[in-house]
Each structure stands twice: as C-alpha cells, then as structure tokens.
Amino acid sequence: MVSRIDLDGNPIKPLTICMIGAGGFIGSHLCEKLMNDTPHRVLGLDVYSDKINHLLQPGDGTVLPWGDRIQFHKLNIKHDSRLEGLIKMSDLVINLAAICTxxxxxxxxxxxxxxxxxxALPVVKYCSENGKRLIHFSTCEVYGKTIGSFLPKDHPLRQDPSYYILKEDASPCIFGSIEKQRWSYACAKQLIERLIYAEGAENGLEFTIVRPFNWIGPRMDFIPGIDGPSEGVPRVLACFSNALLRRQQLKLVDGGESQRTFIYIKDAIEAVLLMIENPARANGHIFNVGNPNNEVTVRQLAEMMTEVYSKVSEEPPLDVPTVDVSSKEFYGMGYDDSDKRIPDMTIINKQLGWNPKTSLWDLLESTLTYQHRTYGEAIKKTMSEAIAS
Ligand code: NAD
Ligand code: UDP
Structure with a gap:
C-alpha cells in the first residue's frame, strides 16, 4: 500500500483504533473503509457483529486481504471491565454506541x-485519564427545532437562511417540553457534548464531535420480521424500504411535511476518515456532516423512493403509494419532530476541505438496489408462508 499523507503533506502513521459500536450501520462502513483503503488497525467493540462478519477472519484458513487488522470484541460497554484495557491499547477511540432510533x-x-x-461517561473518562484522542458521535438533533419554526407559517423571515441554517458555533439548541420525550435523545447527546467539550477545556482531552445529518445507505437498521423484530420501527429509510419490498403503502407521519437533508453513507465516511487522519485540523472541533443539497420533505422522499424502487425492482408502484398517519398512532405519546435540518458547511470545509458528492436520486438508487437484492427473496418467502398458513 502506498504511504498515506495528511492534508498538510505529512506521512500518516498506522493507528490502532478502538471503535465502540463497530457492528452498527456507520461502524460497518467505517470498518470497511479502514480495511480496504488504509493501514490502520481496528479493535471493534459491539454487542452484535452481523454487519461486519464479512470483514472478520472466517476461521476456515481463508486469509482476507487485510489479514488480522480487525479484531472483534463482543461486549456491552454498560458492564464490561475489558473496556478500559482496550482503550489503553489504542491511539484513538471512536464512540458510535447509542440507542438512536x-x-x-x-x-x-x-x-x-x-x-x-x-x-458514554466511562469512555470519556478513560480517554481523558489515559491521554487518548476521542471522536464522539453526537447528532444533528442537538439543534432541535429551527428558530424559524416558531414564526407564523407565511412569515417572510422563514425564507431567511439565518432562521433555519444550523451552525455548529452559533445556532441554539431548541427542544420541546419535558413531556415531549422525543427530546430525551437530543438532550442526552447535548449533555455528553458539553461534558466532552469541558474535558477538553479543563483537562486537555483531544476530541472531535461529529453531528451526522441523516446518513443513509445499505445496512442501515433492519427490515422488520426479516433481520429485526416484526413489530420494530426503524428509521425512515428502512420503514419505507420495508413497505416497498412488501408492496404496502408508505406511512407519512403527520402529513410528511418535515424536511430532512440526506447524505450517502460513503460520502460521510470520507469526512470521518479525514478527521481520523488529520488530528491537528479536527481536534477541538464540532463538525456538521451532511449534504445541504439533498433537502426534501418526507413526502417527497416517499415519492422518490417509490419511483426509484419501481425502476430497480421492475415492478409498477401501487396506485396510491402513501397513506397519512398521526404521530400518536405511529410513535405513541410524547413524539415531536425536528422541522428542518440544513447543515452549515463552513467549518468542515475550512478545516478538512470536505464536500459531499452524491445526489439523493443516485444514493437511493444504489441503496434500494441493495435492499431489493438483499431482502426481496426473503420477504417473498415469508409473505407466501403467511398466506399458506
Ligand atoms: P446503529 O444503531 O446502527 O449503531 C450503533 C451500534 O452501537 C449498534 O451496533 C449497537 O449494537 C451498538 N451499541 C449500542 N449500545 C451498546 C453498548 N452498550 N455496548 C456495545 N455496543 C453498543 O446506529 P448508527 O446509525 O450506526 O449510528 C452511530 C452513531 O451515530 C450513534 O451515536 C448515533 O446517535 C449517531 N447518529 C447517526 C445518524 C445517522 O444518520 N445514521 C444520525 C445522527 C446520529
Ligand atoms: N417518518 C415517516 N414515516 C415513517 C418513518 C419516519 O413519515 O415510516 C418521518 C419521521 O416522522 C421524521 C422523518 O420521517 O419526520 C425522519 O425520521 P427518522 O426516523 O429517519 O429519523 P429523524 O430524522 O427524525 O431523526
């Protein structure tokens, strides 16, 4: 492998990376990237390994191209004394572990x-005490609702970007009331961000915080009844994929009016690799990672996914592809929503020179091709078994 250089022209030394939550959606793509394109080693920690089993040595004598540069440790960070030792063995810790649906x-x-x-507290503590660099995964949800969402629907200032663009160093974090328990996640993520930031300020912790804006792609979440609980509710990509695979209507929560910007996982992983390999440019920063050019309402997403899926599956769409449901019916009491999420890209652009590339249509085409190929047959089989019984 040719030696790698960082953005300032310095050679990059191979790192040992302790990746917590390596078996999840983002972790699996990051492990793949690190194995295929870099000399770094990964100590992967998770409760599950299904999404990275293809990267682990099969045990039948076959040697994968990256050899033993990736090791999997099946553990729950809530109660496992091995955590501190694994952090001590590493140059860098990446924490992805979370409940995030x-x-x-x-x-x-x-x-x-x-x-x-x-x-996440012990992870931060062990990094701080042992002088280890930490890349911690937060969320765009820490911004909560936009300032503009509090203006009347037809107010002209709603069109003013300063009322909706989300900036790491300037935007406030606006959550709903306590009984809107939707915000329990955002609030917990905000507090761990503040704690990490304070560890940096008071104890010199070297950290980078990532705020992902709806990263999507293959291996995201699960398809209910196939590789996850039949009553489970994953994030929107898997909910809509599941409905398309089963020829059911896509459910639009509260009219599907909320807006999101979606980014292809492979574009986002490029940004994370730049953070890993350019500590001098990434330390002490909070980075939005999203694609501001890919904004749609959830209704538009449903329409586009229906069209793309029809193309990749060569099946005509349903006559009425979507149905409206209330958030109370879909998620239960205490749900609330982020109205709009457009990332400001100034900081990541300036520090890492990174920009997303893939259009929404293209990323949906490759992702839905994967969903169709991976799940199409299994779903047909379970559906015909259900009819027969
Ligand atoms: P994911 O659920 O696919 O991955 C999380 C992984 O962490 C899972 O494999 C899970 O088993 C593991 N994990 C959870 N608790 C654990 C524990 N106690 N011990 C060991 N392993 C544990 O989610 P993802 O989409 O890959 O997200 C990764 C991170 O990025 C999360 O912190 C999430 O909040 C953040 N994030 C992701 C997105 C996105 O667009 N995908 C958006 C915002 C924030
Ligand atoms: N949503 C929807 N139908 C579904 C699943 C989700 O209308 O079957 C909506 C949800 O209410 C939210 C958006 O899609 O407005 C994105 O939801 P997701 O679960 O992906 O996570 P979020 O972006 O809210 O963190």
Missing part, C-alpha cells in the same frame, strides 16, 4: 438517556 426516544426514554449519556 426515534421510535425508542419516547417509548424507552430511560434506556435512551442511559445509552446516550451515562454509558
């Missing part, structure tokens, strides 16, 4: 708060 925020608020705040 909105259906859990109002129905399992205690688990959500524990997972996103309490369980």
């Amino acid at each position: 909105p259906a859990d925020y109002n129905t399992r608020p205690l688990d959500t708060i524990y997972s996103n705040f309490i369980d």
Whole structure:
C-alpha cells in the first residue's frame, strides 16, 4: 500500500483504533473503509457483529486481504471491565454506541438517556485519564427545532437562511417540553457534548464531535420480521424500504411535511476518515456532516423512493403509494419532530476541505438496489408462508 499523507503533506502513521459500536450501520462502513483503503488497525467493540462478519477472519484458513487488522470484541460497554484495557491499547477511540432510533426516544426514554449519556461517561473518562484522542458521535438533533419554526407559517423571515441554517458555533439548541420525550435523545447527546467539550477545556482531552445529518445507505437498521423484530420501527429509510419490498403503502407521519437533508453513507465516511487522519485540523472541533443539497420533505422522499424502487425492482408502484398517519398512532405519546435540518458547511470545509458528492436520486438508487437484492427473496418467502398458513 502506498504511504498515506495528511492534508498538510505529512506521512500518516498506522493507528490502532478502538471503535465502540463497530457492528452498527456507520461502524460497518467505517470498518470497511479502514480495511480496504488504509493501514490502520481496528479493535471493534459491539454487542452484535452481523454487519461486519464479512470483514472478520472466517476461521476456515481463508486469509482476507487485510489479514488480522480487525479484531472483534463482543461486549456491552454498560458492564464490561475489558473496556478500559482496550482503550489503553489504542491511539484513538471512536464512540458510535447509542440507542438512536426515534421510535425508542419516547417509548424507552430511560434506556435512551442511559445509552446516550451515562454509558458514554466511562469512555470519556478513560480517554481523558489515559491521554487518548476521542471522536464522539453526537447528532444533528442537538439543534432541535429551527428558530424559524416558531414564526407564523407565511412569515417572510422563514425564507431567511439565518432562521433555519444550523451552525455548529452559533445556532441554539431548541427542544420541546419535558413531556415531549422525543427530546430525551437530543438532550442526552447535548449533555455528553458539553461534558466532552469541558474535558477538553479543563483537562486537555483531544476530541472531535461529529453531528451526522441523516446518513443513509445499505445496512442501515433492519427490515422488520426479516433481520429485526416484526413489530420494530426503524428509521425512515428502512420503514419505507420495508413497505416497498412488501408492496404496502408508505406511512407519512403527520402529513410528511418535515424536511430532512440526506447524505450517502460513503460520502460521510470520507469526512470521518479525514478527521481520523488529520488530528491537528479536527481536534477541538464540532463538525456538521451532511449534504445541504439533498433537502426534501418526507413526502417527497416517499415519492422518490417509490419511483426509484419501481425502476430497480421492475415492478409498477401501487396506485396510491402513501397513506397519512398521526404521530400518536405511529410513535405513541410524547413524539415531536425536528422541522428542518440544513447543515452549515463552513467549518468542515475550512478545516478538512470536505464536500459531499452524491445526489439523493443516485444514493437511493444504489441503496434500494441493495435492499431489493438483499431482502426481496426473503420477504417473498415469508409473505407466501403467511398466506399458506
Ligand atoms: P446503529 O444503531 O446502527 O449503531 C450503533 C451500534 O452501537 C449498534 O451496533 C449497537 O449494537 C451498538 N451499541 C449500542 N449500545 C451498546 C453498548 N452498550 N455496548 C456495545 N455496543 C453498543 O446506529 P448508527 O446509525 O450506526 O449510528 C452511530 C452513531 O451515530 C450513534 O451515536 C448515533 O446517535 C449517531 N447518529 C447517526 C445518524 C445517522 O444518520 N445514521 C444520525 C445522527 C446520529
Ligand atoms: N417518518 C415517516 N414515516 C415513517 C418513518 C419516519 O413519515 O415510516 C418521518 C419521521 O416522522 C421524521 C422523518 O420521517 O419526520 C425522519 O425520521 P427518522 O426516523 O429517519 O429519523 P429523524 O430524522 O427524525 O431523526
């Protein structure tokens, strides 16, 4: 492998990275990237390894191109004394572990708060005490609602970017009332960000905080009844994929009016790799990572996914592809929503020179091709078994 150089022209030394939550959606893509394109080693920690099993040595004598540069440690960071030792063996810690599906925020608020705040505390502490660099995954949800959302619907200032663009160093964090338990996740993530920032200021912790804006792609979440609980509610990409695969209507929560910017996981992973390999430019920063050019309402997303899926599956769409549902019916009491999420890109541009590339259509085409290929047959089989029984 040719030696790698950082953005300032210095050679990059191979790192040992302790990746907590390596078996999840983002972790699996990051592990793949690190194995395929870099000399770094990964100590992957998670409760599950299904999404990275293809990267681990199969044990039948076959040697994968990256050899033993990736090791998996099956553990729960809530209660495992191996955590500190694994952090001590590493040059860099990346913490991805979290409960991060909105259906859990109002129905399992205690688990959500524990997972996103309490369980992250020892990770921050061990990094600080042992002088290890930390890249911590937060969320764009820490911004909450936009300032503009409090203006009347037809107010001209709603069109003014300063009322909706989300800036790391300037935008406030605006959450709903306590009984809107949706915000338990955002609030826990905000507090761990503040704690990490304070560890940096008072104890010299070297940190980078990542705020992902709706990263999507293959291996995100699960398809209910196939590789996840049949009653489970994943994030929107998997909810809509599941409905398309089963030829059911896509459910639009509260009219599907909320807006999101979606970014292709592979673009986002490029940004994370720049952070890993350019500590001098990334330390002490909070980075928005999203694609401001890919904004749609959830209704528009449903329409586009229906069209793309019809193309990749070569099946005509339903006559009425969507149906409206209330958030109370879909998520239960205490749900609330972020109205609009457009990331400001100034800081990541200036520090890392990074920009997203993939259009929404292209990323949906490759993702839905994957969903169709991976799940199409399994779903047909479970549906025909259900009819036969
Ligand atoms: P994910 O659920 O696919 O991955 C999280 C992984 O952490 C899972 O594999 C899970 O098993 C593991 N984990 C959770 N608790 C654990 C514990 N106690 N011990 C060991 N492992 C544990 O989610 P993701 O989409 O890959 O997200 C990763 C991070 O990025 C999370 O912190 C999430 O809040 C943040 N994030 C992601 C997005 C996105 O667009 N995907 C958006 C905002 C924030
Ligand atoms: N949503 C929807 N139908 C679904 C799943 C989600 O209308 O089947 C909406 C949800 O209410 C939110 C948006 O899609 O407005 C994005 O939801 P997601 O779960 O992906 O996470 P979020 O972006 O809110 O963190």
